[in-house]
Amino acid sequence: MYDRARPFAARVRWAKKETRDTSTFALWIEDEAIRRQYTFSPGQFNMLSVPGIGEAAISISSGPEDGPLLHTIRVAGNVTSAISGICASNIVGMRGPFGNGWPMQEVEGKRLIVIAGGLGMAPLRPVVRHLIKSGMGHGTDERPVLIYGARSPRDILFRHEFQSFGRLFDVHITVDKADPHEHWKGRTGLIPPILEEIPLHGPGTIAFLCGPEVMMKCLINEFMLRGMPAEQIFLSLERNMNCAMGTCGHCMFGPKFVCKDGPVFRYSEVRQFMAVQEI
Numbered sequence: 001m002y003d004r005a006r007p008f009a010a011r012v013r014w015a016k017k018e019t020r021d022t023s024t025f026a027l028w029i030e031d032e033a034i035r036r037q038y039t040f041s042p043g044q045f046n047m048l049s050v051p052g053i054g055e056a057a058i059s060i061s062s063g064p065e066d067g068p069l070l071h072t073i074r075v076a077g078n079v080t081s082a083i084s085g086i087c088a089s090n091i092v093g094m095r096g097p098f099g100n101g102w103p104m105q106e107v108e109g110k111r112l113i114v115i116a117g118g119l120g121m122a123p124l125r126p127v128v129r130h131l132i133k134s135g136m137g138h139g140t141d142e143r144p145v146l147i148y149g150a151r152s153p154r155d156i157l158f159r160h161e162f163q164s165f166g167r168l169f170d171v172h173i174t175v176d177k178a179d180p181h182e183h184w185k186g187r188t189g190l191i192p193p194i195l196e197e198i199p200l201h202g203p204g205t206i207a208f209l210c211g212p213e214v215m216m217k218c219l220i221n222e223f224m225l226r227g228m229p230a231e232q233i234f235l236s237l238e239r240n241m242n243c244a245m246g247t248c249g250h251c252m253f254g255p256k257f258v259c260k261d262g263p264v265f266r267y268s269e270v271r272q273f274m275a276v277q278e279i
């Protein structure tokens with residue numbers, strides 16, 4: 001097994017602008033031996049680096065059955081700006097994959113509700129693609145649900161894919177607000193009112209959430225009020241990361257390492273820490 005503490009070279013095969021501040025990069029692992037060994041599951045992330053600038057945790061936004069290894073990056077600071085300036089055929093550093101990923105084994109026989117806010121769609125896109133490709137999620141009486149919220153119509157990620165996601169999922173898209181010149185004919189408003197309209201059946205339902213923490217807390221309240229067990233709610237958390245291997249302690253969340261024990265947690269595991277401000 002290759003050493004996940006050491007960056008290896010990944011070549012940018014192509015880059016695609018998704019929105020004004022977010023682009024998707026297809027990366028190709030240069031070393032053949034590493035490329036053969038490299039596998040990942042939905043919800044895992046890589047540490048991407050630019051020499052002399054630094055390293056950032058970036059979720060894998062492609063499905064495990066997809067060809068290219070995709071990363072969808074929003075410009076936030078030094079590393080993400082540097083990567084965004086990299087053109088096709090140039091090299092970035094990569095370490096990974098890290099993290100536990102979404103518990104796909106828990107989905108079998110249950111009705112899945114996937115809820116993403118903003119860039120939270122990046123680590124959830126592999127779940128959706130994996131379910132569609134593997135045939136999982138087809139076995140329940142009710143269709144799985146995908147709810148996605150973006151700031152505005154022009155901030156919608158993977159815009160042209162939602163129609164194909166609709167083959168398996170009941171898809172609901174909303175935007176916080178839309179300017180009249182954007183000719184948005186879809187829904188406007190926050191995500192929680194959409195969830196209120198969806199019937200829930202307690203233990204037969206499982207939820208995967210990723211987005212701003214304030215959004216996830218609000219959705220968790222709604223799930224809990226309607227009797228959904230805390231064990232059936234999973235959320236992906238984001239904290240500043242350094243080693244990504246559970247040694248440096250940068251990403252500690254209470255006693256948990258977000259990099260190693262997460263980033264996906266069962267709500268029942270972390271609810272006591274989520275109630276504490278600034279943890």
Ligand SMILES: Cc1cc2nc3c(=O)[nH]c(=O)nc-3n(C[C@H](O)[C@H](O)[C@H](O)COP(=O)(O)OP(=O)(O)OC[C@H]3O[C@@H](n4cnc5c(N)ncnc54)[C@H](O)[C@@H]3O)c2cc1C
Binds near residue numbers: 073
């Ligand atoms: C598990 C996990 C998965 C992730 N997945 C993704 C993903 O798929 N895509 C993605 O884009 N991000 C993802 N992130 C977030 C990403 O790792 C962070 O945003 C990371 O800090 C970016 O590194 P950076 O060097 O570009 O930004 P940093 O320099 O670390 O900046 C981070 C923060 O500081 C602020 N900041 C930076 N410079 C300035 C400045 N000059 N003035 C004011 N504020 C400033 C930024 O707004 C930002 O909020 C993920 C994080 C985790 C933990």
